Structures are given as structure tokens and as C-alpha cells.
Amino acid sequence: KKNSLRTMIVFQFAILFTIISSGLGRVFVVDNTSQQDKADGSVGSPFKTIQDCVNALKTIGKPGDECQIRAGQYHENVKIDNLQGTPNQPFMIRGYGDERPKIDGTIPIFPAIDPETGDRYDWKTLSEDSKIYKTKINQDIWQLFVNNQMMTNARWPNAKWSDRSIFKGSLWAKLDNASKKGYMVNKGRSLAQTNINMTNAVAVLNIGSFNTFVAKVEDHQAGQNWFNYKDTFNNDKFKPSISKYFIEDKLELLDTPEEWFYNQETKTLYVWMPNGDSPRDHELRGKVQTYAMEITNTHNLVLKNLDFFATAISAISSRSENIDGVKFDSLIFNYPTYSKRMLGDISLIKLIRALGRSRRNYGSFVFFNNTFYGSDGATLDVNGFNVTYDNNLWEYNDWTGANMLTFNGGEGPINTYARNEVYYRNTFRYNDASTSIQPGLNPRIILNHVGGPYKMMAPVFI
Numbered sequence: 001k002k003n004s005l006r007t008m009i010v011f012q013f014a015i016l017f018t019i020i021s022s023g024l025g026r027v028f029v030v031d032n033t034s035q036q037d038k039a040d041g042s043v044g045s046p047f048k049t050i051q052d053c054v055n056a057l058k059t060i061g062k063p064g065d066e067c068q069i070r071a072g073q074y075h076e077n078v079k080i081d082n083l084q085g086t087p088n089q090p091f092m093i094r095g096y097g098d099e100r101p102k103i104d105g106t107i108p109i110f111p112a113i114d115p116e117t118g119d120r121y122d123w124k125t126l127s128e129d130s131k132i133y134k135t136k137i138n139q140d141i142w143q144l145f146v147n148n149q150m151m152t153n154a155r156w157p158n159a160k161w162s163d164r165s166i167f168k169g170s171l172w173a174k175l176d177n178a179s180k181k182g183y184m185v186n187k188g189r190s191l192a193q194t195n196i197n198m199t200n201a202v203a204v205l206n207i208g209s210f211n212t213f214v215a216k217v218e219d220h221q222a223g224q225n226w227f228n229y230k231d232t233f234n235n236d237k238f239k240p241s242i243s244k245y246f247i248e249d250k251l252e253l254l255d256t257p258e259e260w261f262y263n264q265e266t267k268t269l270y271v272w273m274p275n276g277d278s279p280r281d282h283e284l285r286g287k288v289q290t291y292a293m294e295i296t297n298t299h300n301l302v303l304k305n306l307d308f309f310a311t312a313i314s315a316i317s318s319r320s321e322n323i324d325g326v327k328f329d330s331l332i333f334n335y336p337t338y339s340k341r342m343l344g345d346i347s348l349i350k351l352i353r354a355l356g357r358s359r360r361n362y363g364s365f366v367f368f369n370n371t372f373y374g375s376d377g378a379t380l381d382v383n384g385f386n387v388t389y390d391n392n393l394w395e396y397n398d399w400t401g402a403n404m405l406t407f408n409g410g411e412g413p414i415n416t417y418a419r420n421e422v423y424y425r426n427t428f429r430y431n432d433a434s435t436s437i438q439p440g441l442n443p444r445i446i447l448n449h450v451g452g453p454y455k456m457m458a459p460v461f462i
């Protein structure tokens with residue numbers, strides 16, 4: 001009797017829970033192990049891909065319906081276009097129950113197949129006593145992970161991600177007072193002493209106070225203590241004595257564990273593994289994707305309980321098609337953004353995007369309970385009207401501050417032009433751009449925790 005009563009109570013709770021959690025809408029299920037040819041999205045016949053599920057929402061779904069994704073790894077470029085929920089009955093794309101699927105922007109790295117022999121290339125060390133391994137791979141990558149730990153682009157002066165020394169401005173090279181815009185003279189002899197020809201490497205230049213720019217090194221040769229670069233930054237705050245820089249992305253700079261280099265022309269990957277091990281014994285993954293989800297022309301959509309690894313979300317409006325009412329709920333973004341400097345691409349880093357239009361009074365977004373961790377550059381590009389950031393964590397983002405092409409007032413982890421923003425109970429720590437919160441127009445900023453010991457460019461500002 002007691003047992004059946006308990007069963008009944010549990011059962012009633014279960015019903016209640018289902019009704020609440022599914023908002024009375026229909027639930028379609030995604031499972032990456034699904035073998036079903038003609039899946040209908042039920043628990044017994046789940047879709048294999050998130051895209052199939054999104055298509056179902058669009059074709060047979062009604063506002064309030066949901067895609068629930070089973071735990072597992074998903075490497076997809078999901079297009080979400082023209083999903084029209086209502087404010088009370090948004091569409092929802094979420095983890096199944098409490099499960100958290102991993103949306104992954106990386107692929108496993110294996111040596112490519114040698115077209116001449118039909119066999120896979122092997123990993124080889126550069127010389128007999130070298131710890132640097134190399135192999136040819138199939139697809140260009142611009143970020144490397146070993147056992148899910150981020151490696152550091154080969155650089156000088158050295159600093160790395162794993163001990164967070166990458167955030168220490170004190171480790172960057174300093175400039176001599178003889179430096180001018182476009183002409184960097186290293187302070188002391190350290191650049192000359194590398195005895196490396198830095199031409200065509202990438203220089204990360206914190207030469208504009210709150211501004212860091214990126215440029216190719218020109219006119220350098222081994223033993224020379226200065227270099228040139230094309231100065232296009234309209235930077236009127238250049239003062240050598242408060243400026244600093246580092247150089248990366250050349251094979252000769254690979255000289256310590258956890259550094260890597262990729263030669264796009266020969267498709268050769270070089271890595272010095274964390275313990276000097278062979279890459280054969282570890283899981284290597286490379287970033288090949290900027291956005292895993294691209295959302296256009298959509299109203300009232302909730303994304304919930306999803307883990308993003310080395311990939312991001314883009315929600316953008318065009319002239320005729322709006323994005324409005326999108327909620328980012330309990331998403332974890334690990335390493336969401338990364339520059340393509342390793343591929344010689346020095347354009348701005350592409351961020352997570354939530355872009356409405358503040359001037360047209362639309363683009364309302366809610367960011368609730370998300371984590372943004374390990375992004376290279378800022379995390380979010382936001383524009384819109386009525387944007388709320390509630391209970392989110394920003395941690396260990398942006399070790400370069402290289403978020404601009406020309407001189408501006410500096411940028412924080414959120415690059416926003418939105419109107420009517422509310423920042424409530426967020427934590428910003430160990431992010432190293434010049435400011436922690438740089439809100440859009442007409443913001444309210446309440447009870448946020450702002451701080452962190454790494455001071456690359458400036459004290460903590462709001």
C-alpha cells in the first residue's frame with residue numbers, strides 16, 4: 001500500500017514535470033547513435049542529427065514544440081531559419097532531460113593518406129633528438145587540442161595556456177623609445193638574440209593603450225632587433241614606453257612543450273606534446289568550424305542545456321529578416337572563438353553573435369546562466385533592444401585584446417551596441433581585455449562580480 005502510494009506520488013510528479021518541462025509542446029528527440037532510416041523523432045525512433053530535428057520543428061512543429069538532444073557528440077553546421085515561436089510558446093532546442101549533448105567544432109586528427117603508397121603517413125620527429133613531431137593532415141585546422149587541453153600557437157616570447165601565463169602582459173616583449181608607428185624597435189637585445197627571421201610571422205601588438213592590433217611582420221631577418229609592419233590602425237595613442245607585443249605562427253618559434261604550428265601550404269602539422277610524448281598515444285583534435293548553429297529570420301527560440309566545444313552560435317538579422325526573442329539558457333561555451341592567425345588570416349575573430357537592431361527597436365535576447373570560457377578575443381557580439389545578462393560566468397577569455405581593426409575606446413568580453421541592457425548577478429573574472437563591462441546604450445548594471453588577477457592591459461574597468 002505504502003509503495004503504491006509512493007509510486008503514485010512519483011508518477012504524478014513525473015507527469016507534472018513533463019508538462020512543465022515540455023511546455024505542453026510536442027517533443028522530438030535526437031540521438032547520435034540512432035540507426036533509423038525514417039525516424040519520426042519519437043524516443044523509440046530518434047533523429048540522428050540536430051538538423052533533422054530542426055527541420056521537423058519547421059515543417060510539422062508548432063510553437064511550443066521542442067527538440068531534445070541526447071548526450072553525445074555532435075559535429076554539425078545546423079541551419080535554423082524561419083522558426084516562428086510566440087513569446088508564450090517559444091520553440092526550444094535543448095538537452096534531453098538533464099542530459100548535456102556536446103556540440104563540437106573540432107575533428108579528430110589523424111595523419112593523412114599518402115596518395116603514392118595508399119598508406120597513412122606516420123608521425124615523425126624533426127630530427128632524431130627533437131621532441132617536435134610532424135605529419136600531414138587532410139583538413140586545415142586553426143586551433144589544436146590534446147586530450148581536450150588547448151595547445152598554444154608557437155610564439156615568442158613564450159607563454160602558454162595551460163598555466164595561464166598566456167594572460168601575463170609582463171611576458172610580452174617591450175618596445176624601445178626609438179619605435180614609431182609601423183617600425184617596432186625591441187627594448188634590449190632579446191628580439192635579435194632569438195636569431196630567428198620573423199618575416200611573415202604574425203605580430204600581436206598592444207600599441208594603442210586599450211587597443212591591440214594584429215599585423216604581419218615585414219622586413220625582419222635573423223639577428224635584427226627591429227621590424228616593420230603595415231600600420232593601418234589610425235592609432236593616435238602610440239607610446240613605446242607603455243606598449244608591448246609578441247610574435248607567433250612560424251615554425252622556428254616552436255621551441256617548447258604545448259606549442260604547435262601548422263603549415264597550410266604543405267598541410268603539415270607540427271606539435272611538441274605536453275609531456276614530450278608521441279602524438280600517437282593521445283587524442284588530438286583540431287578546430288575546423290566557426291559556427292555550429294546559424295540562426296536567421298527567427299522569433300522566440302530557447303536554446304538550453306547544451307555544451308559547445310570550440311564552436312559558437314550565430315544569430316543574425318538581415319535587412320528584411322529579424323531575429324528577436326532568443327534565449328541562451330544554461331549553455332556552456334568552452335573555447336567558443338579562436339583567431340585564424342595560424343592560417344595567416346589576421347582579420348577580426350568571429351564571435352558568438354546575437355544581432356538584432358537597436359535602432360529599429362528589435363533584437364531582444366536573454367542570456368541566463370551561461371558559461372563563457374577560454375575564448376581568444378571577446379566572446380559575444382550583441383546588438384538589439386532589451387538584452388538581459390543574468391547569472392552568467394565569463395572566465396579566462398581574451399588574452400590578446402585584439403578585437404579591433406582601427407583605434408577605438410577599447411572593448412570588453414561583450415562587444416555590444418544594444419539598447420536597454422540589464423547586467424544582473426554576472427561574474428567576470430580573469431578576462432584580460434581592457435574593460436570588463438562595456439555596455440550599450442541605457443544599461444542597468446546590478447550586483448555583478450568583476451575582478452581577476454591577470455592584468456594584461458589595464459586595471460579592471462566597468
Ligand SMILES: *[C@@H]1O[C@H](CO)[C@@H](O)[C@H](O)[C@H]1NC(C)=O
Nearest residue numbers: 031032033071072073074075
Ligand atoms: C556520438 O557521441 C559519442 C560520445 O558520446 C561519440 O563517441 C560518437 O563518436 C558520436 N557518434 C557520432 C556518429 O558522431
Ligand SMILES: *[C@@H]1O[C@H](CO)[C@@H](O)[C@H](O)[C@H]1NC(C)=O
Nearest residue numbers: 175176177178239240241242
Ligand atoms: C622612454 O620614454 C618614456 C616616456 O616618454 C620615458 O619615461 C623614459 O625615460 C624613456 N626611456 C629612455 C630609455 O629614454
Ligand SMILES: *[C@@H]1O[C@H](CO)[C@@H](O)[C@H](O)[C@H]1NC(C)=O
Nearest residue numbers: 197198199200201220221222
Ligand atoms: C626571411 O624570411 C623571408 C620569408 O620567409 C624570406 O623571404 C627572406 O629571404 C628571409 N631573409 C633572409 C635574410 O634570410
Ligand SMILES: *[C@@H]1O[C@H](CO)[C@@H](O)[C@H](O)[C@H]1NC(C)=O
Nearest residue numbers: 329330331332368369370371
Ligand atoms: C545553470 O547551468 C548549470 C550548467 O552550467 C546547470 O547545472 C544548472 O542547473 C543551471 N542552473 C539553473 C538555475 O538553471
Ligand SMILES: *[C@@H]1O[C@H](CO)[C@@H](O)[C@H](O)[C@H]1NC(C)=O
Nearest residue numbers: 361362363364385386387420
Ligand atoms: C522592452 O522592455 C520594456 C520593459 O520591460 C517593455 O515594456 C518593452 O515592451 C520591451 N520592448 C521590446 C521591443 O521588447
